[in-house]
Each structure stands twice: as structure tokens, then as C-alpha cells.
Amino acid sequence: MSVVNERSALDRPVSLYEHARRLARLNPDGPLPDGGRPWPDRDDHPEVRFRERKAALAAVLREFIDDPSLTAANLHDRCTRLAVTTLDATSVLRELAPEPSRRLADAGRWLVRNGWDRRAVIVGLSLLCGNAELHDVPVVKTVGLLSFADRLAVEVLAKVPGAEPDLIWLTERSRIHIRVAATEALSGNADPAVRDWVLSTPRELLSSEHARKLAEWHGLAEKLRLQAVDDTSWDQVANLLLAMTSTRNYQSEISRYRDATVVYQRWVELADRRQPTLERAALLTAVAQDLCTGPAAPVAGALRRGLLETIRHVLCSRQWAEMLHRSARSSDPIEARRATWVLGELAGNDIPEERFAIRVVVPDPNPVGFAQVEARVMVDGMPVVASAFDKGSAESPEGLVHSGRLRATSEPREVMLAEAYCTEGCCGGLYTTIVREEAEVVWRDWRSSMAGDPPPDLRFDAAEYDREIARAEQDHGWEWPARTVARLVEDALRADPTILGRWDCAAGWCTAWLRDLDTARLTFGHPARRGSFEDPSVQFGLVIDVKDRAPDAVAAEVIASMRHTDPKSVAEMIGGSKDGAEKLGLVYKKPSRW
Template sequence: MSAQEERDALTLPPALYDQALHVLRDSPDGVPPLRGFSISQQPEPSEIPLSREAARSAIRDALNPLPDDSATLHRRFARLGMDRRHMRLIRSAVADLPLPDDQREAARSLGRQLTRTGTTGPAVTAGLALLVRLGEPEDIPYLSVLGLFRDFTLLAVDALDILDRRRAAVVWLAVYARRAELRPLVRVLWTGDRQAICTELVALPAEPRFLSSTVARRIAEAARLADLLDQHPSDTPLLARTGRLLVRMGCSRYGPTDLLVYREALTLYESVVTRARLLPPTLDNHATLLSLALDMSSGSGVLLDWPPGRRVSLLESLGRLLAEPRWASLPDTDAGEAHQRLRAGWIRRTGRQPFGRPATPGVLRVEVVAGDPVDRAPVETRILLDGRPVVPEFCARGPANSPDFLLDEGLLRAGSEPSEVQLAEAYCTEGCCGALYVTIQRDGDQVVWENWRRPSTMPGSREPAPELAAYRFDAVVYDAEIARAETDHSWSWPARLIKAGLVEQPDLLSRWDAKRGWISSGFEDPDTTVVTFGYAPGLGSGKPDGIPLQFRWVVPDDGTAREAQAAAALRRLAKEDPKTYGQVCGGNRERAEELGFSWPEGA
């Protein structure tokens, strides 16, 4: 070692593991603070950073060959200017590193040195990445503490997921469960107080804003929920909360990956469905059981590794239960209970859907599924091939596209010319995480689905996604199924019926020099319908005098049947100029004043 290296060794900061352990011990009750820890006393990033490709090459050189001691790797990284900006590249390089059997023990030893004594983010990242591949139970305490650093959480959790799924979930929740309402549960999960865990689970708010699919899954893992339910078989509040967590895990809005990777999913389905008779027949419990049935019928729940016939058996038992008078007789709700009225209407429309149409091998099945409106669940066009839902099985990055897109526009119809159709888009947009496409074409007396396009890997995997086979359908049967799906309005909200009316009668708006915009249920208040339209003189004849001004008309739910509400809205459009009751919501102030309208305050 050179004299300079000796001086550097004398001035090294404490190991990051020791820093984290010290902060944790000083935390109240030994429970980590919200959002975990940040790395302190790290070298400042170099003023002239390496390019991405240069950094990749430098990291490969630093790791080849793997040194026998952590100090050597520290020096290599320091000499190359590695800092926290390069930690993701280091992780990727270690994941791709060839490790023959005769080198694995030495690599494991290096990983342990780096995680226990590493003083910089890049060095500890390399150690954690090695333990993702080579970790053993003795590494769990070190991974748990280092995972409290936000820079290391995901890497440490990846390693813990292999070794101790419960501990991985506790660490993940400690850092990422950031809603204050979740902190009491996180605290008892960290301390491991089983009775307190049961109490806090029941008290847990179950609304979507508190429980994403990943938070729900991590809570179930951290609480060892299947064991907890077995220990309290008659605890109906715990049973109801378990059902809600299952519903949230299977939520398609962000992709079904959480349900599919949750190892105890089948056990929880079995427990909840077989004990469902213990639950009181409230609207909330009815919505939970119906949501589970929809998922077991046409959602991601179908893809679990069910024993032969068991899924159908459980579905049938749920169908019989929800058809009993005490469940089928939904309570009346007061006009002021908007969310309960919404939920009751949804149950009346959707209540028998998951129990009606068994899958037929070799036949396409299209199910339009409107999820629980109180949960803000999306309306999906679920497509099943051989009884298995295409989107969660082939893409799993978001919900299936809406019927407004796939059915109202006739995109699933098969013509003589090939047509590429987007079946689903990642919840974060196609440009970020991709989409699922298939090409549809009529071929004589058959319809062919082929030339699938999807992301190159499945969520949470580095392995290439396998190629998808072509599917062939009898054209007569195919056309009948698409026609049935396109004309089925049983699930529709008033918004869709209003849109359908305006498509059929465009003159309802054109007579007022207006043109249809987007129409949907209100996002902030799903108990309303939002109709938007553009206006400019001459727009109705296709020759607008200038840029159109945008208007927004909010139609409240008056409690009548959705068909009656849609018909009333269309009659009003026929008789009254919508500019007299809609509000300007787009364009610009000058254009609004030019046309004689007030510009909205604060816009």
C-alpha cells in the first residue's frame, strides 16, 4: 500500500452499516423514522462525470477480476470517480457478472465484507448486489439495517425477498409506506407484536389512496396474514380486512404483479371464500366478495396455480352466497350517501356477472368489467383466450384498455386487411414501460391473432419474455362474440350512454356550433358525468371561425336509472344551448372575451 493509500485508510468514514445501526438505535423505540435514512458524509460527485458508456466500461474493469478484499474495490471505485450517480450501473454490472462455481464462495465473502464494512455508496451497492445472488440467512440482519438507507432499499429488499419474505416486506414498508395513517401498523410490524398487528390491521384504512397493490401485498407478507387468519378463524373484522387486501393486490390499475408474486394468495382466497358466510351482509363486504369473484372469473386471480376445479368450486360457492336473500337484498341508501349509492348500483348491475359464463377452450371471450366505483377501479375490456386473461398474463403492466376504445371504435372486428390493435398500455404510459399489441386479420373462415408486440421482459424480471403464438378462431363464432360485447350496455355508466347518444345524433351538438369532446364519469366525484365540447362560430358546419373554445358540463347523478339520466341529458342538449349551462374550461382569455364568455377565475 502506498503512503497516500495509508493516509486515506486512516481517514475513512465509519462503515455505512455502522452508521445505520447507530441511527436506528437512537430512534424512538428502535423503530426507523418515516422514509428511512439518507447517506451522509459521502464524497461529492466529480465535476466532470463519466458518460454512461464510459462508466459502464469502467465498472466492468473495476469488477474484473473480483478482488479478494473490500479495500481494493473501494480504491478502484475511488480512482475511477464512482459516486452515487453510478450505483444503478454497478448493480446491473454485478447482476451480469459471470460467477463460476469455484468463484462463488470468494464472491460471497467479498459481498459480506462490502456490506459490513463498506464506507461508500458504490462499494456497498456492489456488496448488496452480490448478496442478491449469493446471500444466506446469516446476512439477513445486515441487509435489514442497510435497507433502511433509501439508496439501498430496493436492492436490500431484493436480497431479503429470497431469504426472508416477511423481513423484506417490513423493511420495504418502513421506507415506502409514507402515509401517516399507515405508521401505527408499520411500527408494530417492525417490533413483531402479533396481537398489536391484528388490532392495527383491522383499524387500517382500506381506501385506494392508502393502499396501492404493492403496499397491500407487503402488509400481507409482513403480517404473515395467512397464519394470522388461521390463529383467529372467527375474527370477522380481520377476515373482512384480509378480503380488502386481496382485492387491492389484484387491482389492475397498476398491473397484477403483486397478486401473482404473493406466495400465500391461494391460501388467502381459500380462507376468505370458505369463511365468507361469517361476514355480515354489508355493502362493503358485498363489494369485497364481488370484487374477488370478478378477479377469480376474468382477472389476474385466474392465473394463480389453482388445483384442478378448485377455482370454479370457490366461485360457485360465492355465487350461491351472494344470491341468498340476506346478501341480495341491498339496503336502501340515503341521498347524501353518494359512495354507498354508487356501490349499491354497481352491485345491482354487476352482481351476477362473474358467475354466468364459463370459459370455452379455443374460444375468445370478451368481458367488460366495471370495478368497484368507490375504489376507482377502471372499466376494462378483459379478453380471455382459453379462459385465461390476456393482459395480466402477457403484459401485466396496467389494466386492459377500456371498451370506449376497443369496442366503441370497433377495433376488435376482423377485416380482410391486417389491423394492429393496442390491448393494453402500461399505467405509466407506453413510452415508459410499453404496451401490448396484437394484429387481427380475417383469413377465410377463420380470424387470426398474431404478431404480438409487448415489452421485452415481464415486470420484475430480467429474463426475455417468450414469443407469443398465433391464435385462430372460427370466424362466425368470433364475430358473434365481438357483436355481443359491443352491444352489451349492462355495465355502462350514464357517461357512456350519453356518449353513445351523441355518436348516433351528432346534430345535438352541431346545431349549437359545438363538437363533442371527452365524456366520462367525474374523476374527483364519480357520482357525476362530465361532458366536454368545443365551440366556435361555424364549427357545426365544419368551417369554424377561429380556434374553438372548450366547455365543461357537469351532470349530477339524480338517483334515477342510468338510462333515464342519459336520456334526460340528451333531451336537454336538443332543447337548450349547452353554452348557457356549461362552463368555459379551455382555450384562452382573449378568445373567451371575443366570443362573449367569462374566463374562469384562477385559470
């Protein structure tokens, strides 16, 4: 017996299970503070490459499997010398022990209940995955409250018949993204309560593909044909439709949903039977945006005008209008701005009649997720990007329109209209070459990462094209105050590089996000130039508070400040390393507002 194994139990920290149980008693209705930190074990987990981690863990587990004299406590102590992640343990076990084993399951139970080191508990949960029984559930879900174990605990519970309520219980007390794994695990469950919980998953957490599969698995088209469709079911359908049109998880799936047209028609038909609420008004407005200029437009085709008219009729009806105007006067700023957004969109969701049009689309200003403003190019009433590219959204108005990139000259110029969600370098983008040919502007030589034939050449009357470009470039009516501040600051820095240059800094980007409506954010780098990639550098971020202040005055104040005060002294370090900062003579501070 090794010295480690002969240590007194008093020398060891409390088990992680007991640690979680104690915290759960203190916080019975919500997640544990900071995921259960600080852990009672040592914080000496080394950084080791995947292959080395996997090989070391495989050797320990193979020794345990081959030597029946080794106990779970022996396995625990060997695990404490490893670098182990959740993926390592499950991957190694699939290779070493693909078949269920009573000894391995019992060892897993011991590690989960008695383990005081995170690495050993991770191995224990991995040993239980697929081998756990109902009597294991209380311990597993309690340990799963600790953030290092939540995802693996969800995987264990998902494979235990009858543990669905416990899985939901754990998920609702865990980090928000754990809901994704839980929803996927329970997707096909036929229990009505479980199904409703799955379908109520916020769309920001659903990939487009998963949303489509949920719609198919649960037969949304058939359910909508029923005479009685309650408000909750109607809300869930909208949630899935909007998730399917999103490109924030690699690609839109609405065109692959075979029942899309039927579901859109029936969902819109049922709208006037709903209880008017701001959330439902926002759902109707978001769907209208998709039908008008977004990914739903090519799917709905000729039905779009009728669907949009029905949505407008519902939102303009007395009960809905009264609710919206009441919400627009609310003292709650989020409620007021969302209602104002709906009322504003009522006048704007029209299919363009022109051959060429640009529509800036501002999504729901609800501070959830990471909604982006898009400049959607429309040709003959149909969105170009949504028709030809499903891997990412259209570019921002600042990047595509106000930059002048869409202007046509006799010199051909390639322009990116959309970038893949995961970046252009990963999954590409949609490009066209714009050139003026006498009285016409031509979009030709399309380039895309999409399979199939590229779009055909597009020709526009040059005078009409120029008028629409000029109108769109001067249109800032869609902006909210913080976005206006961001534009004015960026324009000033671009016009006079010495504003930041005098402090040996170079401008990055400046923008405002819908989820953070009352602030603009500016980034800049120091030093302004580097001799080589290896030279130290630091990225700074400045948060500009705008609320209830005139945008032009705020922007002027920011620029004036940077002319006289080194912005590095007031901004936060958001990029680069502590070591790099010290080499540049800067004192590193962890950012608090980024």
C-alpha cells in the same frame, strides 16, 4: 447584526407552531380547516428550478455548519430568502450532514417551535429528521397539522421510537394521501395496535407492491390457518388481496405473492363464518370478479371454479340474501346501488365456456377511489390482458368494443388491448394484430412492454368470433343511466360535428364515472383547430346531471341546447391558461365542479 435580525419581534408574524396550536384547540378532533390556511407568513415563495434551489439552500446550510457563531435565528432569516421544498431540504442535508449533530438538531428544534416562515420550518423539520427525541414529539405533531409540513412531520415521527401513537394521531388529522407515507413507515411494526391500523389502510391508498409486502411481513397465510380468524382480520385480508390485483399503482402484484393461492382458498373457506354486511358482500363480489376475469384468474388456475361456487353459495344463503335485498331497498342511494350491484353480479360471475368471449366488468359502485369499467377479452376461459400484461387494466368497452376496433377484416390492424397505468408513452401497453384469414380470425404479432416471450398466435373460428363481437357491440346492459347519456351524447356529436363546430369547438370525450354515478361529463376544446401548438386554446367541461331522468331525454336535451346556445357560455374552463382565455376573448373563471 443585519437590519432584518434587529427587527422587533412585534414586526414578525406569529410562529407557525403557535398558529397550528391555536387552530388545533378550535378543531380538536379533526383536520385543520383548509390545512391551516391562511398562513401567517408572506406568500412570496418564488418559482425556482431544482438545481438552483438546491445550490442556494446548500450554501446557507454550509455557512451555518462552518460558522459556530451563527444562531438558529440567523439561519431562520437566511431561509426566508430561499425557495425551499421538503425534498430539497432532506436531499441537501443527506449530503452535507449525514452524521447526527447536536447543534443541527437544536437548531431544528428552534426553527420548528419558533419559525414564522414555512421555508424555515421545513428546514427545521429536515434537521430533526433522524435526530428528534420523544420530547420533540408534541411540537412536531402540532406543526404537522399544517398541510405544508404534514409529510415531513410524519417522516420525523416515524424515526422516533415510541412515537407511533402520535404518528397515527397526526395521520388521521392530515390529508388523506399522508396515510400512504405513514403506513409505509409503520409497515414492519410488531405492535398489535399499530399493525391493525396499518392493515386497515383503505386499499385505494395502497400500492400493489406495498400490499404484497404487508401480506408477507405480517404472515397472512399463517394467520388464516388459525382456528379463530375474527371478522376484522378477514376484512383486512380481502383489502390486501384486492390491492394486490390493482394496476392503479403501476402493476399488479398478485402473481408475485407466493402465498396467493393458499390465502384465496382459506379466505373463501372462512366467508360463511362472517357476520353478513354489505361491505363484506362487496368484498366477496370484487374478489369473485378478479378470480373470474381479472388478475387473480391466472394465479388461482383450476381452483377458480370451486372458489367462485363457494362465494356464490355464501351470498345466496338466507342471511346474506336477506341482508342484500334489504340494502337494495335502502333510502341511502349508495347502499342501494351497491347491494343491487352485488345481486346483479351473482348471475354474471361465470367462467366463459366459449373459445372467445368478451366480458364487460363493472366494479363496485362505491364512490371511493377511481374504479374503471373494463372490457376483458377471454380466451378458453382465461383473461388475455391479466395473463400477459400486469402494468395496466383492460381497455374500456367504449374504446375497445363499441368502437369496432375488435372487428376482423382481411386488412391486418394493430389494436391496443391495454395501456399502462402511467400511460402508454411511459410504460407501454399490450397490442395484437387482428386479421381475417379465410374461415379463421387470427391474433398475431403481439407487442408488449412486458419482459419475456409474447403470447402465441391465437386462432378463432371466424363465424363464432363475429357473433361474439356483434353481441358485445350491441350489449349496453351493463351501463347505468349517466353512462348511457354519455354514449348517446358522444354518438350524436360524432355523427354531426357541426353541433359543436358552429361554435368553433371540437368534441373531446364524454363519459360517466362510478364515483359520480348521477352525472355525465363532456369535454370540448376551443378553437376547433389551431394553426400551431403555441396558439392559445381552452378546454371546457360540461357536467350533465342525470339523476332520476330518462337517459335518451337528457341526451336529446343536451344536444338540442348545443344547437342553439354556445356551450362555452354554460361549461367550465378546465384546461388552458387564464392568459390564453383572455387572448381568445373569454373571461376566465375557476372551475367549481371539476
